[in-house]
Amino acid sequence: MRRETQTLFGLMLSSFIVNLGFGAILPFMAIYANNFFHVWDWGFVKVNIVTQIGLLTSAMMISRAFLAPFYGKISDKAGRKPLMVVGMAMYVILTFGFGLAQAFWSLFLVRFFQGIASALVWPIAESAVVDISPNDKRGRNLGWFILSMSLGWSVGPFLGGGLFSLSELIVNTEVAAFRVAFFFMGAISSISFIVFNLMVIDPKTQKAKMSIKEIGIAIKEVIIVTVKIRPSIPEFLKPSFWKERTGSLRALFIMGFSNGFGFSMVFPILSLFLEERYLLSPNYIGYVFGIAGIAGVVFNPIGGYLADKTSKKVLVIITAMSSGILLFFLGFEMGLYALIGLFVGRQMVQQVNMPAFRALQADLIEAEKRGSEFGNVQMFFNLGAVIGPIIGGVIYDHFRYDSWNIAGLTTYGIEVILLITTIIAFFSALVTLLFVKKKDMVVFTKIPSQEEKEIVSVVIEGE
Structure with missing residues (x-):
C-alpha cells in the first residue's frame, strides 16, 4: 500500500508541475505566435x-501519434520509469525552448519534440497508475491522476497571465513579456523532474531514485531505439490490426480519433478568438481559462468515483453529448460572466468524462497489453489532433471576421467550427452506445505455452 501511495503521489505531483508549466504557456500560444509570425505567400498558395x-x-501531435504506441510497447517489456524519466527531462528543456523561439520553424521544432516527450510520459504514466491499482480502485486512482493534470492546467493560466502582467513592467513588448514568463516556467518545471525521479518507484528495480548514470543509460537507450525506427506501413492500416481486436477496442480507437479531431479544431485558436471578439488581454484570458479549470477540477474525483460505482459506458455517452452541446453555444455573443459560466460548465463535464473514459479503456484491455493499447488509443487521438488544427485554422481564417444574426442572436464566425465539433461529439457518443461492450477483451493470436499444450492434450485424450 505504501508503494502504491508513494508512486501515485509522485506521478500526481510531477504531473501537476509539468501541466502547470504548459497551462501557463499553451493557452496564450496563438497570441504569442500572432505577434511574430508572417503570412507565407508563395504566389500559387498563401498560408495564413x-x-x-x-x-x-x-x-506535436504527429510525433506523439507516431511514437506513443511504440514507446508503450517498449514500456510493457522494459519497464515504465526509464522511458518516463527521459520524457520528464525533455519537458524541462522544452519549456525554455518556448521562450527562445524566434520564428515559426523554431517554435515548430519545440512543439515537435514536445510530442516526443508526451509520447514518453503520458500513455505510459496512465498504464503505470493502472498497474499499481486494485480493480476496484482503477477509476478512482485514474481520477486522482487526471485531477493532478487538470489542476495544473487550471492554475497554469492564472500563473501565465499573472507572469505576463509582471513581465510587461520589465520589458517593452508583448512578445518579450511572454518570453520572460516562459523562462520562469522553465525554472519551475525542473522541479517536476526531481519529484518524479525521487518518488516514483520502478517495479522492475523496486526503487525510486535513478542515478545520473542510470538516467544517462535510459537517455541513450531511448535515442537508440528511436533512431532505429524505420518508415513502414502503419500497423493500423493493416487489416490484421483491426481483425485482432474486439469491436469495443475498435470503437475506442474511433472515439479517440473523433475526440482529438474535435478538440484540436477549437483549442489552438480559442485565445485568439477571445482577444479579437471580446477584446480580452492575456491576463483576462488567463482568468477565463483558470476559473473554468479550477471549477471543473472539483468534478474530476467525482468522475472517478462515478466510474467505479456506475456504468462507465453510460457516463462517457452522457458527458460527450453534454460537452458538445455546451461547446456549440460558445460562438454566440454573450457577456463576460455568461462566457465564464459556459467555460465552467463544459470543463465540469469534461472532468467527469476523462476518468470515466480511461477507466473504460482499462476494463477493455488486458494487463500485459495495457501500455501498447493505451498508446494506440492516444495515437488515434493524436492523429485526429494532427488534422483538426489545420482544418480549423483554414475555416477560422475564412470566417474570422464574419458574424450573423440568428433568431435575434449575434453569432460569430467561429460557430462554423463549433457546429462541426458538436456533430463529432454526438458521433463519438453514438459509437460508444452501439459498439462498446464492457466485458470485451482484446483478441490476440499467440503461440500456446507448453502448459497450455499439456492441458489440451489431456482434454483430447480424455475424450
Missing part, C-alpha cells in the same frame, strides 16, 4: 497565420 498556429499543434 492562423493556419500556421494550427500547424504548431499538428507538429
